[in-house]
Amino acid sequence: MSSERQQPALGEPVIRVDGVGKTYRMYEKPSQRLWQALTGRDGKHREFHALRDVSFQVRRGETVGIIGRNGSGKSTLLQIIAGTLRPTTGTCQVHGRVAALLELGSGFNPDFTGRENVYLNGTILGLTRAQIDERMQQILDFADIGEFIDQPVRSYSSGMAVRLAFAVIAHVDADILIVDEALSVGDAFFAQKCMRFLRNFQKHGTLLFVSHDAAAVTNLCSRAIWLEDGQVRMEGSAGAIVEAYMAQQHARGRADAVGEVVHVDVGVERRRQREEACREDFRKKLMDELGVCNRLAVFEFDPDRAGPQFGAGGATIVDVALLDAEGQPAPLLSGGEVVNLRISVRANKALESTIVGFYVKDRLGQRLFGDNTYLAYRNADTSMAAGEVIDATFRFRMPVLPSGSYMVDAAVASGSQDDHTQQHWLHDALEFRAVDETMRHGLVGIPMAAIEIARRQGE
Ligand SMILES: Nc1ncnc2c1ncn2[C@@H]1O[C@H](COP(=O)(O)OP(=O)(O)OP(=O)(O)O)[C@@H](O)[C@H]1O
Structure with a gap:
């Protein structure tokens, strides 16, 4: 060599x-x-x-x-x-x-x-x-x-x-x-x-x-x-x-498992309202009965354990919490259920317009999803006085996640979506773990609003 x-x-x-x-x-x-x-x-x-x-x-x-x-x-x-x-x-x-x-x-x-x-x-x-x-x-x-x-x-x-x-x-x-x-x-x-x-x-x-x-x-x-x-x-x-x-x-794993193809005959459900997609997985009851769930163990925010941080220092992220649908602390949540991600920010000086955001990352540091307050509050007063504390809460249905560790990055900026100054970006602010192997493929699973099989006459 x-x-x-x-x-x-x-x-x-x-x-x-x-x-x-x-x-x-x-x-x-x-x-x-x-x-x-x-x-x-x-x-x-x-x-x-x-x-x-x-x-x-x-x-x-x-x-x-x-x-x-x-x-x-x-x-x-x-x-x-x-x-x-x-x-x-x-x-x-x-x-x-x-x-x-x-x-x-x-x-x-x-x-x-x-x-x-x-x-x-x-x-x-x-x-x-x-x-x-x-x-x-x-x-x-x-x-x-x-x-x-x-x-x-x-x-x-x-x-x-x-x-x-x-x-x-x-x-x-x-x-x-x-x-x-x-x-x-x-x-x-x-x-x-x-x-x-x-x-x-x-x-x-x-x-x-x-x-x-x-x-x-x-x-x-x-x-x-x-x-x-x-x-x-x-x-x-x-x-x-x-x-x-x-x-x-996959083929190796299935080599011995050759069986008949089973045709499932289910009635075709009517097309539902668009909002249906925002609801929980339509199989939730069945999943509960079968004990198929995607438990998420949530850890507490610890600023000393969090990852690197940067920003202009005009504001500080003082707390990050992943809460249940009612906004209560819960050490165990589930993929597919509604959660509240609350990010608390203290202004160190007066800020004109504040944007709070987050990313959820997988163990490879890959950003799975994220959002910020900008669009929802674009016409509202989001100024902060020095010393003031705000809680920004994101309410969403948590995707079903493959087992492993996940991290939340939290950030606060001032300005607009396109032109802003990062005041405080905190990597790895909060950890949670998906503890059940209910999903193996893909990065995230989404709640299914419906699954349909329709039988047709062959051509
Ligand atoms: N010093 C050695 N003497 C004899 N055989 C060896 C020696 N080192 C490795 N092998 C054999 O060479 C083959 C390749 O080994 P190697 O460790 O490179 O595989 P690998 O793909 O890295 O495996 P793994 O994913 O388990 O780490 C194996 O069958 C191993 O038993």
Whole structure:
């Protein structure tokens, strides 16, 4: 593998994988492996091809997702690109500084403290000691593991090790980042921090992203490579590859479940009023009976835990709460039910016109939906006197959400929809989690007003 700091132009290949194969020798007994190691003679073994004739290129600035089942060769391939594993055949050329978050703790010496490991890794990744000194505080802030930084890494929980490892790769000016998404999960606030960093990194760097989560690949990547049994099965746009991969996974799962096609004969319901669509799912009663619900665990607003914030400072978000339909605090809500999102804002100076808004984001930091008060209050007086506090409440039917963690960003601005000044934007102001796996496909589920099947005469 070769690596140089000189970066090709945007759009030029930075990774060239050419006919790469990786073969492992499998011995039936450990003694046979020992015999081979001691004598250098080939013992009784069989060969296992973890990768076979893999070729592709990645251009500078691309985000490429690597997908495939367990054992398909993803980690092996990425370790070869990261330079920590040598291919048995073929070549892999990489231009630029590569930082990888692949195997948990693989870059750390367990006997060194976290701080010593930052120096060790920073140096390996090409930083001088002075550069590491300069960035140490930012790395510590990102990792946020407190005084554990001066304890041996051996004593870290896996979450702490991931925090530190991510903090290091985020501060080494990498040109190419290789991230195994399974490892980037810490708590929800840390995951959002990592995703913010990755989305920012995508603007100038090259990212290889490995994930079991097809939605994550579609969402983050422009292109994807599907590995199967150590070979490239398909390569192309992330959307097309993920679709093909999921279709195959689905087909595998259904291989034994062949049955008859059942025709359902239900009466065609009359077309309802438009407002019907705003009502709850028409199957609600049935869902309740079947115990199918989408429970959402809501956490309390804690300004000290919230993410980064910015703004002109003319107003401060003092509280964010997700309340039930009656406006009462409820630790457990349900997808599909009416909720109230209340954002409380205090003006620090007189403001002419105030706009309060929010976004709901998924664990990848992807904005699912959001809104603001502008349109509803465009002709009303929304000025605020210094010291005044207002509660802006958004009442809406919460979509049904796939299980996982969600975050609410809250914001207050002054001005108009098109021309405004952000006074306070608070990332990750509130967390809630969908705890039931009642929905697996798509980003959000919406309440169905009706579902109809009509029988027609065939042509
Ligand atoms: N050191 C090794 N010796 C023998 N076989 C190995 C070795 N490392 C990996 N393999 C085998 O190579 C194959 C590919 O492994 P790899 O870890 O690259 O797959 P993966 O797609 O990353 O899997 P996962 O999604 O589970 O992480 C697997 O069958 C694995 O058992």
